[in-house]
Amino acid sequence: MIAVVAAASLAGTAGFVVANSTGGDADQGSVTDSGSTATETDESGEGEAATTVAAADIPGETRGFDDVHTEQPLATTEWLAERLEEGGLHEQGIVLLDVSENLPSSELTPYAEAHIPQAQYLEWSEEFTAPNTREFISAEEFTELGQSLGINEDSTVVLYGDNNNWFAAYASWVFNLYGVEDVVLLDGGLHKWELHDERELVEEVPAVPPGNFAAKPQNHDIRAFQPEVLEIAERNAEAGGDAVAAVNLVDIRSAQEHDGEVGVDPDIFQGEGAAVWGHIPGSVNVTWTQIVDEQTGEFLPAEEIRSIYEAAGVDFENPIIAYCRIGERASHTWFALSQILGEEVKVYDGSWSAWGNSVGVPVANNSGERAGLWGQSGD
Structure with missing residues (x-):
């Protein structure tokens, strides 16, 4: 039996405020400037709790899933090697970006030391996000970023990185969020290029002329916010944790994180857990590394990927929302399910760092303990 508990937090989570998670009509509370639902106060000064959760007013539009689906989402290392032999990538309409995390445990060469020829480096954690808030830069700022990288309206943007293209896939989702037309991943990423193929790395950093790319408002058809989740x-919680809603929730974290045994995967993160551990009720757990080849880092064939998710309980007749800790690993799953399989998929990038720190939201825990900072397993 899955225990369903309520999460609690010492502070609010950026992007939304949780007042009460029991449901109800939005008009029971007033909407503040930040978009959160406030508490009504009667003449006696006693407040009545609002009954909804509202996302901050983040500019965006709905452009559908056809706006992001592409027939050729992956580029092979052989294809890229051939393009490099032909000469300048920019003259061929190609922008090559390294989006590596450079984890201390990585056996791959950091970009600053050497990288795939003609690749530029994209520091996702600084260049994608606005300062002092849990939100991306504006469409206008993303236009400036894209142009500084030499991206034109007709460019093919090829992304690669370390750790099975973990952060390259995240960049792919963000680029699609802002309407970059042709975004592909180098299948296998730096692992395939450097270790498996043993291809050339160089120190030279390319100089590219400014591009003419213009970002669109965020496509909210591929991004989920907390009210929807x-x-x-x-x-699902009302059904005892069973997945009864007509939307698949896919938790791509480790099994230990999903079950609530740990706050974060100890092999990857240190001390970055949420107040409460577990998963969103009704979620299936498919760790993101299950869908890549261990030897090459390439994605498994499409039908194998589909079979893995079907075996875990994903109903492909319904749309999918993927989540992890902050949305980056979930973007890898988004790429597989949306770009390779062509399914309707959103990323809940608030993920567990938002959900596990929110007051009053339902949490399922398989560990048999009240785990988290306020539970028996917390320190």
Whole structure:
């Protein structure tokens, strides 16, 4: 039996405020400038708790899934090697970006030491996010970023990175969020190029002329916010944690994180857990590394990927929302399910760092303990 508990937090989470998760009409509370639902106060000064969760007013539009689906989402290392032999990538309409995390445990060469020829480096954690907030830069700022990288309206943007293209896939999702037309991943990433193929790395950093790319408002058809996820989670929680809502929730974290035995994967993160551990009720758990080849880092064939998710309980007749800790690993799953399989998929990038720190949201825990900072397993 899965225990369903309520999460608690010492502070609010950026992007939304949780007042009460019991459902109800939005008009029971007023909407503040930040988009959160406030508490009504009567003449006696006593407040009545609002009954909804509202996302901050983040500019965006709905452009559908056809806006991001592409027939050729992957480029092979052989294809890239041939393009490099032909000469300048920019003259061929190609922008090559290294989006590596350079983890201390990585056996791959950091970009600053050497990289794939003609690749530029993209520091995702600094260049994608606005300062002092948990949100991406504006469309205008993303336009400036894209142009500084030499991206034109007709460019093919090829992304690669370390750790099975973990952060390159995250960049792919963000680029698609802002309407970059042709975004592909180098299948296998730096692992395939450097270790498996043993291809050339260089120290030279390329100089590219400014591009003419213009970003669109965020495509909210591929991004999920907490109110949408909360509605699904509450339906599942009312059913004892079973997935009864007509939307698949896919938790791509490790099994230990999903079950609530640990706050974060100790092999990857240190001390970055949420207040409460576990998963969103009704989620299936498919760790993101299950869908890549251990030897090459390439994605498994499409039908094998589909079979893995079907075996875990994903119903491909329904849309999918993927989440992890902050959205980066979930973007790898988004790429596989959306770009390779062509399914309707959103990333809940608030993920567990938002959900596990929110007051009043339902949490499922398989560990048999009240785990987290306020539970028996917390320190």
